[in-house]
Amino acid sequence: MAFDPADRYRLSPRVGLRPEPFGALAYHYDTRRLVFLKSNDLVALVRSLESHASAADAIDAVVDPTTGRRSAYVTALASLCESGVVEPLLEPAA
Amino acid sequence: MSNIPKTPPLVEQLKGGLDAPICLTWELTYACNLACVHCLSSSGRRDPEELSTAEAKDLIDQLAALQVFYVNIGGGEPMLRKDFFEIVEHSVTNGVGVKFSTNGTYLDRAAAERLVALPYLDVQISLDGMTPEVNDAVRGEGSHAKALEAMGHLRDVGFEDFKISIVCTRHNVDQLDEFKALADDHGAQLRITRLRPSGRGVDSYHDLRLTNPQQRQVFHWILDHPDVLTGDSFFHLNALTTETGGPNLPGLNMCGAGRVVCLIDPIGDVYACPFVIHDEFLAGNVRDAGGFAHVWQESTLFTELREPTSAGACASCGSYDACQGGCMATKFFTGLPLDGPDPDCIHGHADEALAGIASGSAPRPSQDHSRPGAAVPVALTRKH
Numbered sequence: 458m459a460f461d462p463a464d465r466y467r468l469s470p471r472v473g474l475r476p477e478p479f480g481a482l483a484y485h486y487d488t489r490r491l492v493f494l495k496s497n498d499l500v501a502l503v504r505s506l507e508s509h510a511s512a513a514d515a516i517d518a519v520v521d522p523t524t525g526r527r528s529a530y531v532t533a534l535a536s537l538c539e540s541g542v543v544e545p546l547l548e549p550a551a
Numbered sequence: 552m553s554n555i556p557k558t559p560p561l562v563e564q565l566k567g568g569l570d571a572p573i574c575l576t577w578e579l580t581y582a583c584n585l586a587c588v589h590c591l592s593s594s595g596r597r598d599p600e601e602l603s604t605a606e607a608k609d610l611i612d613q614l615a616a617l618q619v620f621y622v623n624i625g626g627g628e629p630m631l632r633k634d635f636f637e638i639v640e641h642s643v644t645n646g647v648g649v650k651f652s653t654n655g656t657y658l659d660r661a662a663a664e665r666l667v668a669l670p671y672l673d674v675q676i677s678l679d680g681m682t683p684e685v686n687d688a689v690r691g692e693g694s695h696a697k698a699l700e701a702m703g704h705l706r707d708v709g710f711e712d713f714k715i716s717i718v719c720t721r722h723n724v725d726q727l728d729e730f731k732a733l734a735d736d737h738g739a740q741l742r743i744t745r746l747r748p749s750g751r752g753v754d755s756y757h758d759l760r761l762t763n764p765q766q767r768q769v770f771h772w773i774l775d776h777p778d779v780l781t782g783d784s785f786f787h788l789n790a791l792t793t794e795t796g797g798p799n800l801p802g803l804n805m806c807g808a809g810r811v812v813c814l815i816d817p818i819g820d821v822y823a824c825p826f827v828i829h830d831e832f833l834a835g836n837v838r839d840a841g842g843f844a845h846v847w848q849e850s851t852l853f854t855e856l857r858e859p860t861s862a863g864a865c866a867s868c869g870s871y872d873a874c875q876g877g878c879m880a881t882k883f884f885t886g887l888p889l890d891g892p893d894p895d896c897i898h899g900h901a902d903e904a905l906a907g908i909a910s911g912s913a914p915r916p917s918q919d920h921s922r923p924g925a926a927v928p929v930a931l932t933r934k935h
Binding site: 473482 | 561564569570571573620646648670671
């Protein structure tokens with residue numbers, strides 16, 4: 458499913474995240490794929506996805522709008538969605 | 552993700568080492584029913600000091616605490632251990648996935664059914680030739696048939712995406728398309744890796760290694776088959792990108808020894824990588840105080856391996872950034888300096904030095920568990 462910032466997402470429960478100096482290593486236990494999360498902000502964003510109504514909201518909460526890096530995080534999340542590290546969450550936020 | 556500039560390039564950070572390995576190989580036993588001529592651990596006879604079941608489980612608990620996501624289990628033939636399933640089941644139920652390598656001899660229908668029922672488990676069947684003639688010359692008589700039988704069992708029980716693992720040699724390199732078809736036919740994934748002069752490979756390397764044209768052939772074949780796994784083992788071939796102007800092979804373009812990978816041998820010795828079972832690359836033992844984590848995080852050897860490396864004799868070559876000087880283990884066991892070109896340097900920069908190494912003067916592995924008289928000579932005539 459294509460990534461849509463308007464949808465709600467979460468870190469897949471099938472994925473292990475290991476903190477590293479560069480960010481984190483993500484391991485998907487089903488696909489056995491290793492993915493590198495190359496910044497601590499991205500790791501924080503991924504962990505926070507579930508608590509926001511949409512990925513866009515989660516990005517806004519993490520990214521300083523004055524630095525204008527928003528599109529980079531959208532790209533990063535789309536890539537993580539493609540590899541199954543993050544997945545759509547269809548229930549509304551609690 | 553690469554466009555979020557926060558930290559130095561990932562590869563540079565990985566070279567500095569991580570708190571735990573990304574990929575760890577654990578040889579469960581030196582016992583093996585086969586005697587492959589290129590066996591990287593010179594396996595054959597069980598070592599009396601091998602880790603007990605309790606020690607093996609404790610090691611898994613240590614790896615789980617370090618968030619090592621999976622281990623590559625090998626040997627020897629790991630299925631020869633009576634507690635093989637007990638160890639594997641303890642690992643996968645504690646969050647440490649398992650990929651294990653086997654020659655397939657003991658992977659019968661019952662074993663296949665037990666394996667397919669386990670989560671987080673992957674199997675890799677070793678095969679080094681599409682025909683018994685090519686395979687058995689390296690792996691021993693009857694080994695081709697046994698490997699094919701095991702693959703059949705895995706397919707029959709519906710084990711998806713198991714791996715068929717080939718060590719590329721000058722005798723099987725023309726069979727890559729057939730290996731790929733074999734894997735596709737079994738619903739399996741093909742994995743091809745580089746031959747190293749490690750273990751008994753010190754004696755067979757020169758007869759089995761790829762020729763320069765064959766190395767080029769493999770480079771292009773890998774680029775044409777992105778779904779084939781390589782263990783990132785052919786990164787020395789990236790030197791070809793200075794000729795092709797094209798992309799690198801996929802994967803981490805670096806030597807991971809002691810930085811992101813290591814080997815735990817059957818008696819708990821921790822080496823920098825699976826291909827350097829030699830005292831010079833021994834970092835410690837998991838039975839030492841502090842266990843595996845202490846060895847990984849504190850050993851003098853691993854600390855040194857994580858320091859920036861010198862390009863040495865390769866510094867003046869325009870390909871160094873692409874090939875990183877190649878494989879440490881391959882240089883070591885062919886008697887070449889570690890800060891110079893790989894013996895399989897695609898530009899031939901090691902040829903002269905290699906020719907100058909006196910026969911028998913290169914380092915030998917520090918241990919040998921070969922069964923007396925069991926070594927199979929390479930019967931194939933040397934091609935090219």
